[in-house]
Amino acid sequence: MADRKAVKIVSGQPDFLQFNNLACETAGGNVIFATDEWFAPASNLLKREPPEFIASAFTEYGKWMDGWETRRKRIPGHDWCIIQLGVPGIIHGLDVDTSFFTGNYSPSASVQAACLDEAPALTLEGDRTGMAASDSQFEAVAKLHSELWEELVPVTELKPGYSDTCHNYFPITYPSRVTHLRLNMYPDGGIARLKVYGVGQKDWSALPTQDQLDLVALVNGGVCLGYSDAHFGHPRNMIGLGRSANMGDGWETARRLDRPKNLQVDGKGILQVPGYEWAVLRLGHPGVISQIEIDTNHFKGNFPDSCKIEACHLTPEEEGKYVSGRWSSDPGNKWRVLLQPQKGRGTPTLASSLRNETLTLRTIVPGAIRGVKTDQT
Numbered sequence: 001m002a003d004r005k006a007v008k009i010v011s012g013q014p015d016f017l018q019f020n021n022l023a024c025e026t027a028g029g030n031v032i033f034a035t036d037e038w039f040a041p042a043s044n045l046l047k048r049e050p051p052e053f054i055a056s057a058f059t060e061y062g063k064w065m066d067g068w069e070t071r072r073k074r075i076p077g078h079d080w081c082i083i084q085l086g087v088p089g090i091i092h093g094l095d096v097d098t099s100f101f102t103g104n105y106s107p108s109a110s111v112q113a114a115c116l117d118e119a120p121a122l123t124l125e126g127d128r129t130g131m132a133a134s135d136s137q138f139e140a141v142a143k144l145h146s147e148l149w150e151e152l153v154p155v156t157e158l159k160p161g162y163s164d165t166c167h168n169y170f171p172i173t174y175p176s177r178v179t180h181l182r183l184n185m186y187p188d189g190g191i192a193r194l195k196v197y198g199v200g201q202k203d204w205s206a207l208p209t210q211d212q213l214d215l216v217a218l219v220n221g222g223v224c225l226g227y228s229d230a231h232f233g234h235p236r237n238m239i240g241l242g243r244s245a246n247m248g249d250g251w252e253t254a255r256r257l258d259r260p261k262n263l264q265v266d267g268k269g270i271l272q273v274p275g276y277e278w279a280v281l282r283l284g285h286p287g288v289i290s291q292i293e294i295d296t297n298h299f300k301g302n303f304p305d306s307c308k309i310e311a312c313h314l315t316p317e318e319e320g321k322y323v324s325g326r327w328s329s330d331p332g333n334k335w336r337v338l339l340q341p342q343k344g345r346g347t348p349t350l351a352s353s354l355r356n357e358t359l360t361l362r363t364i365v366p367g368a369i370r371g372v373k374t375d376q377t
Ligand SMILES: NC(=O)NC(NC(N)=O)C(=O)[O-]
Pocket: 039, 061, 062, 063, 064, 065, 069, 071, 072, 103, 104
């Protein structure tokens, strides 16, 4: 396989950024409680869009900020909020992003985790003014639930929200499934986003084996393990919840700017652009694949010329051998074609041509799907 680029790990950035954001609002993440939301609501922490700063924007509460920002504390205690993950799972890393909070960022933070079958029964309503609850009431709620929480990140100084310091990355080694996080700010201040990078973990034991479901979906534990290019959109977007809102919600590569020197004409006189883009996705569970949907919604002038899907079953050890940037080689001759190359369509979707196509490769029990996307001309 001609490899355009190895998986891109931008130098200095942690590997865990490749995983899914399990707390993102588009994955169903939700803030269920916050001690104070005077300047800006905690729900902003989970927004998918990068934080913004609008110098002229003020509200009746103060400067408009794109994040969670509490008042300057004049009483003992600290501010905290509880986040219900959209996709419960194993967490590999956190980004506490303080973008644009400079004179008002939270100086320190800690993060706790819990696995709760039900959301904690919080007796206090968080309110914007924070006036409804006295500090002792807040402390009572905190204490009530203290046995639920295990420490993921101890109290740690944060860096301010300038462009070169705003990402406060924390690699996490915590082997248990997490459903809820508690983010603590010491004592108060602002944080723009909390990104929770990990892999969803579903309880498969409760599901009948004959049920059809999307094995690669983020909510079912699917994850992108590698790709050739993610210039405009990461391939993990393909496995998000529901249909995409716009092009930014899909996988989009950069144009191959080296095209002119690589153009070839085949035996039939048809122009060919050699090479292709690829992404490797691990399924949430091994299974028999009977249907594939490839949705090119919104990609009209830039949909892929064609695509092909290959599948294989890999043990964790075998996967480990591939992961070190060597997805382009196939030493074990493992990959089998699941979907022969299909011509893409810009509109409305390629899915319409595949939705009814049943692939009955009953002899293959894939543990991964490899999607291969050619570049447009
Ligand atoms: N200019 C500010 O941001 N002031 C205050 N914050 C907001 N959002 O108004 C503060 O707490 O420092």
